[in-house]
Amino acid sequence: MTSIADIVAEHAHREGPLLPILHDVQKAFGHVSEDAMRDIAQALNLTRAEVYGVVSFYHDFRKEAEARPILKLCRAEACKARGVDALVPIAEGQSRVKVEAVYCLGMCSVGPAALVGDQVIARLDQARLSSLLEAM
Amino acid sequence: MTVRISNDAVAIACGADAVAAAFAAAGVEVERVSSWGMHWMEPLVDIDGVGYGQVSADQVPSILKGDAESIGRIEDHPFIAKQNRLTFARAGKTRPTSLDDYYASGGWLGLGQARAIGAEATIETIMASGLRGRGGAGFPAGIKWRTVADAAADQKYIVCNADEGDSGTFADRMVMEGDPFMLIEGMAIAGFAVGASKAYIYIRSEYPHAIAKMEDAIRLSAHLIAPFVVEVRVGAGAYICGEETSLLNSLEGKRGEVRAKPPLPALEGLFGKPTVVNNVLTLAAVPWILAHGGEAYAAYGMGRSKGxxxxxxAGNVKHGGLFEVAFGITLGELVNDIGGGTASGRPVRCVQVGGPLGAYIPPAQFDLPFDYEAFAAADALIGHAGITVFDDSVDMAQMARFAMEFCAIESCGKCTPCRLGSTRGVETIDQIIAGNNVDANLALLADLAETMKFGSLCAMGGFTPYPVMSAIKLFPEDFNR
Structure with missing residues (x-):
């Protein structure tokens, strides 16, 4: 199991190492906990407030673990123009998958689009979103 | 027989992997190439230059038998034939991370030319090309480079802004996924010209395919650009980090808050050092300009919008995708002739150009030429040149509300007009939608928009009023029912 210390050591030599560290911590543990923030702050000679300020600024970092699988549904203008708002009731009509809003996946010509892990799915309609959610 | 299928994220998101697997299962070798940019056709299968659109895996046997209907030669398709592809010259043709393909298609000629003519002449060439920053501000790239080159410092940086957060835009993503060596070459030329030894490319985390391809390409080409070094940094879901000073703070490991200017990043940028911050498309245009000359690039375009x-x-458009063209083409040609109108078949009600901070433009103004100055004169912006099309089912009061809501979600919080104004904007539009004191609230909203426009530190708060106020001006009926 990777430790916070390992992750910090891997990036410590880089200029501005905090974001790469936070990304790796979140990848390894699913979130950035209070304890992790304290350890990172100590290792980088930052205050806990500084690290907390960074973690809380960026939408990607979560301070608490999320047990459910996550689907990020694009809610930006181009996907709105292609009807994503009609899919929201389907996303909200279930609770097994955590559905989060994301603002643009660069699929603006083939939306509505969603991101699951590193997998991008386009041309969503009600049926495709339903089966995607069921398969997760 | 050569079968080419894109491995661009759009193609994959539309099912290209299954199609490629079906060809492979039939014993046919498949080359995974960049996307032609005809997104409505994806997955597009290219067999010796002839295209088959929206292919599914079960159609593969009939295509191999010759029974399927093709779209003819892809290069002759009007959508491709009408373009001026300089930056996207390789689109659809080469394997993105193949150095062989890159060499064979004129790769590294620009960097070789820069090294042959020297740093000063390289900057002169960019000046002569008239290249302006493609991220939205349209600042002349040559002047920025000259400023950094003239600054005395022990360390300088190139920062490539690949935080393409504007809805309706995907050209940066296509460059990174389709032609990553070209972008690396552009960064290396910039570094050579200004005396920077290190580049960071800041890619948004919503682009996992682009991150993977850029990292591969950097590893494969490191020896060709040495001692210059390029490193990928991944964003963390903050739209504001597309603003250059916020991006620099993020790279330094801080909250992505906007910095006051001056000092300009060109003099005091990353870690306080002179820094060129250029958009992906700006840097991607550089190798062509060096290889063909500044004048050749400046021969395209109109007025002060060269190249x-x-x-x-994007959005509700029939023929969505990437259309590279000389400046000067009208909005109407792009939306109706090239784009084919809406995908839904209903009338176009308006388009939004330039992302979430861009004004809405109605068909009555479709004679507007694509030109920085012409757009500015019409109170609109080209931005990153994304055009999002809406049909007549759109509720513009809801779109105006969303513009304010988006600003509230994504504001960095540094300045008050943006941080508070956006939330008050949402509340005021909610009152208008509910029919409460509509005239008074519209006046209040106009006043708030003025405050945001002139009082905000950067374009986030400063430009959010454009979509809001243009929606009210053009479609008052949506706000007073």
Whole structure:
């Protein structure tokens, strides 16, 4: 199991190492906990407030673990123009998958689009979103 | 027989992997190439230059038998034939991370030319090309480079802004996924010209395919650009980090808050050092300019908008995708002739150009030429040249509300007009939608918009009023029911 210390050591030599560290911590543990923030702050000679300020600024970092699988549904203008708002009731009509809003996946010509892990799915309609959610 | 299928994220998101697997299962070798940019056709299968659109895996046997209907030669398709592809010259043709393909298609000629003519002449060439920053501000790239080159410092940086957060845009993503060596070459030329030894490319985390391809390409080409070094940094879901000073703070490991200017990043940028911050499309245009000359690039375009712009046709448009064309083409040609109108078949009600901070433009103004100055004069912006099309079912009061809501979600919080104004804007539009004191609230909203426009530190708060106020001006009926 990777430790916070390992992750910090891997990036410590880089200029501005905090974001790469936070990304790796979140990848390894699913979130950035209070304890992790304290350890990172100590290792980088930052205050806990500084690290907390960074973690809380960026939408990607979560301070608490999320047990459910996550689907990020694009809610930006181009996907709105292609009807994503009609899919929201389907996303909200279930609770097994955590559905989060994301603002643009660069699929603006083939939306509505969603991101699951590193997998991008386009041309969503009600049926495709339903089966995607069921398969997760 | 050569079968080419894109491995661009759009193609994959539309099912290209299954199609490629079906060809492979039939014993046919498949080359995974960049996307032609005809997104409505994806997955597009290219067999010796002839295209088959929207292919599914079960159609593969009939295509191999010759029974399927093709779209003819892809290069002759009007959508491709009408373009001026300089930056996207390789689109659809080469394997993105193949150095062989890159060499064979004129790769590294620009860097070789820069090294042959020297740093000063390289900057002169960019000056002569008239290249302006493609991220939205349209600042002359040559002047920025000259400023950094003239600054005395022990360390300088190139920062490539690949935080393409504007809805309706995807050209940066296509460059990174389709032609990553070209971008690396552009960064290396910039570094050579200004005396920077290190580049960071800041890619948004919503682009996992682009991150993977850029990292591969950097590893494969490190020896060709040495001692210059390029490193990928991944964003963390903050739209504001597309603003250059916020991006620099993020790279330094801080909250992505906007910095006051001056000092300009060109003099005091990353870690306080002189820094060129250029958009992906700006740097991607550089190798062509060096290889063909500044004058050759400046021969395209109109007025002070020189060269080509990779326009992105998005939203409710029939023929969505990437259309690179010389400046000067009208909005109407792009939306109706090239884009084919709406995908839904209903009338176009308006388009939004330039992302979430861009004004809405109605068909009555479709004679507007694509030109920085012409757009500015019409109170609109080209931005990153994304055009999002809406049909007549759109509720503009809801779109205006969303513009304010988006600003509230994504504001960095540094300045008050943006941080508070956006939330008050949402509340005021909610009152208007509910029919409460509509005239008074519209007046209040106009006043708030003025405050945001002139009082905000950066374009986030400063430009959010454009979509809001243009929606009210053009479609008052949506706000007073």
């Amino acid at each position: 080509t712009m990779p326009v992105q046709l």
